[in-house]
Amino acid sequence: EIVMTQSPATLSVSPGEGATLSCRASQSITTNLAWYQQKPGQPPRLLIYGASARAAGFPARFSGTGSGTEFTLTISSLQSEDFALYYCQQYSNWPLTFGGGTKVEIK
Amino acid sequence: EVQLLESGGGLEQPGGSLRLSCAASGFTFSNYAMTWVRQAPGKGLEWVSTISVTGNRIYYADSVKGRFTISRDNSKDTLYLEMDNLRADDTAIYYCAQEAVPGLFEYFQHWGQGSLVTVSS
Secondary structure, three states: OOOEEEEOOEEEEOOOOOEEEEEEEOOOOOOOEEEEEEOOOOOOEEEEEOOOEEOOOOOOOEEEEEEOOEEEEEEOOOOHHHOOEEEEEEOOOOOOEEOOOEEEEEO | OOEEEEEOOEEEOOOOOEEEEEEEEOOOHHHOOEEEEEEOOOOOEEEEEEEOOOOOOEEEOOOOOOOEEEEEEOOOOEEEEEEOOOOHHHOEEEEEEEEOOOOOOOOEEEEOOOEEEEEOO
16 A cells, blocks of 8 residues: 655645645655645545646646655645645555645644 | 535444445536545545446455445446445545546546544444
């Protein structure tokens, strides 16, 4: 099983500042990585796929990079609606696995 | 507009059974693999099971293998999850999710609102 490790668990950021979230895979997954955003009481929402392709409805301030085992989600200038939980997910191998999540909270 | 509507959750005793349904609309259901993902209260996401478009390929997490059965009825645009021998650690919100790319097993474009399953005596 590929273990996905996200860091930090919580990120405290002031509105307007940038945020960098990390996701590490226990073995290479090339670019078979997705990111999801989840707000309280809502299902997850696809944010990034293929490690760097942005899903419909998300602005350009969200960007994903990485390949192999190291991945990054960057939010360039946090808006109020961006404070949420973020999960990475690998789809390289079965079982599909998610990271433990990073909570981006208001500082 | 894609809609996924889960139903069938509720309170069940340990060792009991429940059947979840996910009614799909707004897309050609028979073209997409479908998946169940769960989330225990206050916890992260856990993939549970995926079924191919025809149902000939099925995958389960080790935590549910032998106890849960995924199935689909393409004539009814509905996905199912039969859960037997339930345990307390099966307590979670169960989401059904549509694969993003027709026929492939990758990431999830659309999610339902979820159905809460509580296993407790």
